[in-house]
Amino acid sequence: MDxxxxxxxxxxxxxxxxxxxLLILAGPGSGKTRVITHRIAYLIREVQVSPYHxxxxxxxxxxxxxxxxxxxxxxxGRTQGLTVGTFHATCARFLRRDIEHLGRDRSFVIYDADxxxxxxxxxxxDLQLNDKQYRPGALLGRISRAKSEMVGPAEFVxxxxxxxxxxxxxxYERYQKLLLDRNALDFxxxxxxxxxxxxxxxxxxxxxxxxxxxxxxxxxxxxxxVQYELVKxxxxxxxxxxxxxxxxxxxxxxxxxxxxxxxRRFRQDYPERREIILTRNYRSTRTILDAAQSVIARNPDRTxxxxxxxxxxxxxxxxxxxxxxxxxSDYVALEIARLYREGALNWGDMAVMYRTNAQSRAIExxxxxxxxxxxxxxxxxxxxxxxxKDVLAYLRLAHNPADAGALERVINVPRRGIGQRTxxxxxxxxxRLDVSTYEALKKLRAAPGEDVPISGRAARPLLDFARLVxxxxxxxxxxxxxxxxxxxxERTAYSEYIRDGTEEGEGRWENVQELRTVTAEYxxxxxxxGLSAFLEEVALVSDVDSLEEQPQxxxxxxxxxxxxxxFPAVFIVGMEEGLLPHSRSIExxxxxxxxxxxxxxxxxxxxxxxxxxxxxxxxxxxxxRVNDASRFLKDxxxxxxxxxxxxxxxxxxxPASSESRGAWRAPATTPVRATPAWQEPAAPAPATPRGIxxxxxxxxxxxxxxxxxxxxxxVTRDDEQVTVAFVGAGxxxxxxxxxxxxxxxx
DNA sequence: TCAACTGCTCTTTTT
DNA sequence: GAGCAGTTGA
Numbered sequence: 001m002d003x004x005x006x007x008x009x010x011x012x013x014x015x016x017x018x019x020x021x022l023l024i025l026a027g028p029g030s031g032k033t034r035v036i037t038h039r040i041a042y043l044i045r046e047v048q049v050s051p052y053h054x055x056x057x058x059x060x061x062x063x064x065x066x067x068x069x070x071x072x073x074x075x076x077g078r079t080q081g082l083t084v085g086t087f088h089a090t091c092a093r094f095l096r097r098d099i100e101h102l103g104r105d106r107s108f109v110i111y112d113a114d115x116x117x118x119x120x121x122x123x124x125x126d127l128q129l130n131d132k133q134y135r136p137g138a139l140l141g142r143i144s145r146a147k148s149e150m151v152g153p154a155e156f157v158x159x160x161x162x163x164x165x166x167x168x169x170x171x172y173e174r175y176q177k178l179l180l181d182r183n184a185l186d187f188x189x190x191x192x193x194x195x196x197x198x199x200x201x202x203x204x205x206x207x208x209x210x211x212x213x214x215x216x217x218x219x220x221x222x223x224x225x226v227q228y229e230l231v232k233x234x235x236x237x238x239x240x241x242x243x244x245x246x247x248x249x250x251x252x253x254x255x256x257x258x259x260x261x262x263x264r265r266f267r268q269d270y271p272e273r274r275e276i277i278l279t280r281n282y283r284s285t286r287t288i289l290d291a292a293q294s295v296i297a298r299n300p301d302r303t304x305x306x307x308x309x310x311x312x313x314x315x316x317x318x319x320x321x322x323x324x325x326x327x328x329s330d331y332v333a334l335e336i337a338r339l340y341r342e343g344a345l346n347w348g349d350m351a352v353m354y355r356t357n358a359q360s361r362a363i364e365x366x367x368x369x370x371x372x373x374x375x376x377x378x379x380x381x382x383x384x385x386x387x388x389k390d391v392l393a394y395l396r397l398a399h400n401p402a403d404a405g406a407l408e409r410v411i412n413v414p415r416r417g418i419g420q421r422t423x424x425x426x427x428x429x430x431x432r433l434d435v436s437t438y439e440a441l442k443k444l445r446a447a448p449g450e451d452v453p454i455s456g457r458a459a460r461p462l463l464d465f466a467r468l469v470x471x472x473x474x475x476x477x478x479x480x481x482x483x484x485x486x487x488x489x490e491r492t493a494y495s496e497y498i499r500d501g502t503e504e505g506e507g508r509w510e511n512v513q514e515l516r517t518v519t520a521e522y523x524x525x526x527x528x529x530g531l532s533a534f535l536e537e538v539a540l541v542s543d544v545d546s547l548e549e550q551p552q553x554x555x556x557x558x559x560x561x562x563x564x565x566x567f568p569a570v571f572i573v574g575m576e577e578g579l580l581p582h583s584r585s586i587e588x589x590x591x592x593x594x595x596x597x598x599x600x601x602x603x604x605x606x607x608x609x610x611x612x613x614x615x616x617x618x619x620x621x622x623x624x625r626v627n628d629a630s631r632f633l634k635d636x637x638x639x640x641x642x643x644x645x646x647x648x649x650x651x652x653x654x655p656a657s658s659e660s661r662g663a664w665r666a667p668a669t670t671p672v673r674a675t676p677a678w679q680e681p682a683a684p685a686p687a688t689p690r691g692i693x694x695x696x697x698x699x700x701x702x703x704x705x706x707x708x709x710x711x712x713x714x715v716t717r718d719d720e721q722v723t724v725a726f727v728g729a730g731x732x733x734x735x736x737x738x739x740x741x742x743x744x745x746x
Numbered sequence: 747t748c749a750a751c752t753g754c755t756c757t758t759t760t761t
Numbered sequence: 762g763a764g765c766a767g768t769t770g771a
Contacts, residue, residue: 585758
């Protein structure tokens with residue numbers, strides 16, 4: 001099989017250029033994953049590079065897994081020794097190895113968001129700060145940014161720009177000290193620690209560099225400064241650095257990704273680099289591509305890539321203005337049903353995308369009502385679920401009873417009568433003795449009553465808990481992970497605790513069962529690895545592969561999670577000012593540019609059908625607001641748009657143009673020029689005399705009340721009032737300008 | 747210690 | 762509108 005066979009010239013060039021730094025600017029749908037995997041295969045098969053000398057970095061575990069699978073297929077068994085993983089997983093691996101090499105015995109635990117928050121609250125308590133005024137999330141965000149920029153506490157304190165930052169620097173310092181005390185690294189430390197290690201031990205860096213002959217990085221636009229530094233250090237010896245990305249798809253600045261890495265830094269630091277632009281798009285129709293291009297083109301400071309495609313122009317983009325979110329959802333559901341019936345599309349070929357998760361609810365309602373199967377991407381991930389984390393915390397304790405984060409989490413879960421007061425007392429006492437909380441527990445047992453601030457009654461459950469931990473620690477030495485998990489469940493009576501008779505309780509129990517399945521699979525997959533490796537793997541993974549995922553279902557997801565995916569039909573809902581772009585991003589130009597990229601990412605997910613929707617009125621967070629159409633819609637050339645539908649109930653404050661008013665046009669499949677109502681008409685719209693749009697006998701549909709028949713219609717002062725007999729909801733009187741009412745053509 | 751209540755906040759999400 | 766964290770009262 002020829003690795004280069006199906007590649008276009010640019011892709012081929014990217015695969016074959018084997019030496020020196022390479023910057024690949026890859027547009028959406030340009031087959032960049034393919035380029036990376038084929039390049040790795042090419043290096044191994046044609047250039048005879050040992051897999052051991054290749055390190056490929058991705059951003060998600062999913063991407064890493066997909067890359068490994070593709071390589072397995074491409075190379076058969078010749079992937080032994082190849083490193084393909086996320087930055088974090090790669091760093092964790094290197095760190096363990098390097099620490100061992102240095103002869104240091106310092107195992108570490110990885111702190112996730114929950115552990116971090118608990119720790120920062122501890123810090124606030126210690127420093128006697130009010131967690132209302134100094135919100136843990138905000139502090140953690142600032143600390144994370146500092147770490148991403150490789151600014152330590154000592155450096156941070158020198159550059160504080162406000163009182164808040166000053167407080168933050170104190171929090172940072174103490175937080176970092178506590179992490180060290182607990183032998184814990186948070187996710188940012190996982191990246192930062194290797195960099196610091198290399199600075200202190202050049203020999204360790206040299207060893208690492210010897211190993212890395214080829215370094216490949218995917219989604220380079222998502223790297224932060226530490227990651228950039230790692231790339232530089234890792235690949236510095238031979239400078240065979242291959243980075244692939246698209247500045248137009250950089251949508252993660254809020255988690256400290258710095259798009260300047262791909263835009264500027266790489267070019268500055270590697271003047272000898274080669275640049276290849278992949279402009280051929282294999283995904284979208286000409287129409288969709290043109291529309292997306294005209295949206296992204298308005299961003300400043302970007303390298304324009306004229307995307308080309310061989311696909312046909314395809315159907316025009318459908319723009320739809322709904323009255324409110326429920327009508328918007330109804331339209332989407334109806335259209336999905338229609339595409340399913342007439343468009344030869346299966347449920348799985350369609351996706352609905354939105355800016356915020358809160359928007360999914362209305363869509364779900366509409367889909368449920370019509371019996372359309374759907375799956376929601378996102379929400380609470382498996383390893384973030386309370387019950388899963390609880391059980392994992394017990395496993396962590398069994399592995400390392402000094403794991404303070406785990407101990408705090410489950411000391412009273414399930415309830416065993418150890419209240420907050422007792423816990424505080426225990427922690428304080430442990431601090432005074434300068435031992436871990438677990439050590440303190442053991443002391444309590446050895447010398448009850450003696451100089452101990454905890455009374456006999458409160459001490460009993462503590463002693464029971466200590467005994468439990470001891471038993472688990474002992475068992476961890478001889479049991480497999482699933483056996484240990486069973487022991488945890490049995491000893492804590494977790495099933496009784498979690499299954500409270502409700503449906504949610506059963507669901508939680510199922511998750512625990514699922515976790516047991518994960519451990520069982522782990523044991524079969526890696527029989528030589530123990531509890532420690534399992535816990536690390538789990539800490540670096542956010543989700544579990546669902547086995548019985550229903551294959552044919554409409555996908556509901558945020559624009560962020562849509563990156564990297566594609567669907568024949570895409571609906572983007574809520575294209576309104578304040579939502580997309582989001583109100584929090586409208587002020588700052590840089591953030592606004594990112595919103596635009598987000599819109600671009602969403603649009604370019606579509607292969608054939610693209611629907612852009614906005615609602616005139618939207619209820620969000622409990623209050624209803626009138627929103628203008630998104631400014632991004634204005635950038636889509638009107639000749640690419642069809643199927644506008646503007647109905648009579650537009651409010652009086654925003655009179656509809658005569659052309660669109662009352663005109664009910666079915667979505668067309670050929671481009672149609674129309675003056676969208678969200679664009680001001682060239683000439684002021686003539687005052688349209690209001691007439692009667694409904695008459696007795698008309699069949700109508702209302703987004704809430706369903707279908708009905710008009711009984712009567714009369715003109716009021718400046719509106720029209722219709723009386724409708726609804727099939728399910730009875731007789732209602734409605735004002736045409738406000739009611740989400742549409743006429744069903746006979 | 748726990749259940750009921752109150753008030754606050756509500757962008758995006760991976761590791 | 763709803764979910765969550767923190768507070769209050771028993």
